[in-house]
Amino acid sequence: MNLFRAELTRYIARRGIALLMIAGFVVMIVLAARTAWETRPPSASERATAAANATFAAHDSQVLAQITACQKHPARYLGPGSQASECSRALTPTAESLLPRSPLSLRHELTTSGPQVAVLLAAAIVIAGATFAGADWQTGAMRTQMIARRRRSVLWLTKAAAVVVWSALYGAAGYGLYWLILGSVAQSRDITGIGGLTSANVQHILAMGGRAVVLTAAAGLGAFALTMLLRHTVATLGLLFAYAAGGEVLLALLPVTGATRWSVGVNLFGWLQSNFHYTEQSLRCRSIETCGKSHALSHLDAGLLLGGLLVIAVVASMVSFSKRDV
Amino acid sequence: MVPEVGKTEAVTTTPATAAPAGPAIRLRGLRKDYRTLGGRSAALDGLDLEVTRGEVHGFLGPNGAGKTTTFRLLLGLARPTGGSIEIFDEPVTSSTSPALARIGATVSQPGFTPGFSGQRNLRLLARAAGLSRSRVRDVLETVELTDAAHTLFRRYSLGMRQRLAIAAALLTGPELLLLDEPTNGLDPAGVVAIRRAIARVVEAGTTVVLSSHNLVEVQQLCDSVSIIGEGRLLASGPVEELLGEQKSMTRVGIADPDGAQAELTAAGFTVTRDGDALLVSGHDDPARITRALAEHGHYVTELSARRPDLESYYLELTGHAVPRTADEEEAP
Numbered sequence: 001m002n003l004f005r006a007e008l009t010r011y012i013a014r015r016g017i018a019l020l021m022i023a024g025f026v027v028m029i030v031l032a033a034r035t036a037w038e039t040r041p042p043s044a045s046e047r048a049t050a051a052a053n054a055t056f057a058a059h060d061s062q063v064l065a066q067i068t069a070c071q072k073h074p075a076r077y078l079g080p081g082s083q084a085s086e087c088s089r090a091l092t093p094t095a096e097s098l099l100p101r102s103p104l105s106l107r108h109e110l111t112t113s114g115p116q117v118a119v120l121l122a123a124a125i126v127i128a129g130a131t132f133a134g135a136d137w138q139t140g141a142m143r144t145q146m147i148a149r150r151r152r153s154v155l156w157l158t159k160a161a162a163v164v165v166w167s168a169l170y171g172a173a174g175y176g177l178y179w180l181i182l183g184s185v186a187q188s189r190d191i192t193g194i195g196g197l198t199s200a201n202v203q204h205i206l207a208m209g210g211r212a213v214v215l216t217a218a219a220g221l222g223a224f225a226l227t228m229l230l231r232h233t234v235a236t237l238g239l240l241f242a243y244a245a246g247g248e249v250l251l252a253l254l255p256v257t258g259a260t261r262w263s264v265g266v267n268l269f270g271w272l273q274s275n276f277h278y279t280e281q282s283l284r285c286r287s288i289e290t291c292g293k294s295h296a297l298s299h300l301d302a303g304l305l306l307g308g309l310l311v312i313a314v315v316a317s318m319v320s321f322s323k324r325d326v
Numbered sequence: 327m328v329p330e331v332g333k334t335e336a337v338t339t340t341p342a343t344a345a346p347a348g349p350a351i352r353l354r355g356l357r358k359d360y361r362t363l364g365g366r367s368a369a370l371d372g373l374d375l376e377v378t379r380g381e382v383h384g385f386l387g388p389n390g391a392g393k394t395t396t397f398r399l400l401l402g403l404a405r406p407t408g409g410s411i412e413i414f415d416e417p418v419t420s421s422t423s424p425a426l427a428r429i430g431a432t433v434s435q436p437g438f439t440p441g442f443s444g445q446r447n448l449r450l451l452a453r454a455a456g457l458s459r460s461r462v463r464d465v466l467e468t469v470e471l472t473d474a475a476h477t478l479f480r481r482y483s484l485g486m487r488q489r490l491a492i493a494a495a496l497l498t499g500p501e502l503l504l505l506d507e508p509t510n511g512l513d514p515a516g517v518v519a520i521r522r523a524i525a526r527v528v529e530a531g532t533t534v535v536l537s538s539h540n541l542v543e544v545q546q547l548c549d550s551v552s553i554i555g556e557g558r559l560l561a562s563g564p565v566e567e568l569l570g571e572q573k574s575m576t577r578v579g580i581a582d583p584d585g586a587q588a589e590l591t592a593a594g595f596t597v598t599r600d601g602d603a604l605l606v607s608g609h610d611d612p613a614r615i616t617r618a619l620a621e622h623g624h625y626v627t628e629l630s631a632r633r634p635d636l637e638s639y640y641l642e643l644t645g646h647a648v649p650r651t652a653d654e655e656e657a658p
Contacts, residue, residue, distance in 0.1 A: 140437020
């Protein structure tokens, strides 16, 4: 426990790491503020303009012609089983539909900004985890610690535990704060229904929150493990960048279908989002039918790939740290 | 001249007094190979070494001789390719061998978190080892860093960093302290502070092994020395005994060194040139030199005794030329 407390202090009390984590929080708060701003209720003048535009559109010849055509063939416009009487209501623009922006919808944010915030927090933790181990190697502090603590595996595990615990706490706090802000905004705006604070939405938020916490903890552990292996922060970040960016390019260029399944980005969002679907992104996709097809990716499938990569990094790092000369 | 010593044959002298127990360190045929592009290169090539308990032992050798590698092997930071290590009679077979817990060390440059104060760095090490805060105060006092305890490590001078490294090495109260060039790059005040710290540690009965390039300092501080070169032991033993093996010489300044050299050689002296002067050995009375020269019309302008010192012994042993000072170059 003493060693764990020492490593935790060493991790979070570093100025660079503290600043990085604060920066991650600030960006997350800015994202929440941007979401709140971009979904703010329309002003009176915006409502008046939308109402005027709706009145104008109701008398627009093109709209009227479309309604007439729809009434002749309602199924062609509104789908099978539609009635001619529905055409006018469906095709006449309303004042609501002409407002400059949509209201805040927590359901919508669960598939857009929510996963993005989780990935942002994980990215901050990746840099922090890599900095934690890399700085110790760079300054020679690792050697000093290894002389003081002979059992290398214990040292590795304690440092890893400090990274995992703090990363998880950071992820939980960041993610929780984001949804606390959006939830408060939704409540203050009296948003009800599917976009509001319904029990279903809260359940989704909590479920994704749990996965976001696991992701940040795993991201910190992975970055730490890689840096303990490579003994250099920049090498780790370079490798991760090359894998993430280079891997995406490679997958896009590969002359095989189904390669997108192995994309890091796709798997990250597959892990975070419920009912996640992706489409084939290969530039050399030969069949339009295959390329345009949407594929479902379950949490389990995404988690297996990301978890597999993490296990490889952790095992390689631990073995190397135990055996290699310092 | 020092006695002829082969680079692969060690000169080992026995300490005058027998140690109460086995040596603090015993290395037998220690070998460490590194992979290189062309194959393998040996950093240590069958090093044998013994360090007696309770003494200050100087560990000398040119850059690349294998001093730091030896320390790293002793500390379990690297694995030997061959040979054996014993610390206080206990074999060291892995980085977790119990004997390693009895060692404190500084290796290469002091490594600490730059953004933490010296005290905080030590407290973290102490906390990890389950030691009290008072222990941190004690070691800071030993190395005279109490006043700078709250200063950030990045603001420490090189001397302060070295002293903090020694303090860290002392935290667990080691019986054996390995110090890797602790005075390297320090100003005289820093050297003196380190020397005082070492003296305090020695007083407490700790065995100290000190690698250094400062041979004058080693001669002053150490009871015994080992000199290694190309990964092998060249010489080892108490300083006095090693220096006793050196012949005393007399430096003779003279107007005609060539003629004087011929006359002295004919008279049975061993003579070598030292610039425009002569180094004469094989005598026990300098008056014999002046008499021999005066008889042949040579009159000396300078006559000085060359006392044996560790520096010349070391340089001779490691195959380095003795650098001459500007004064010596200009000597008549």
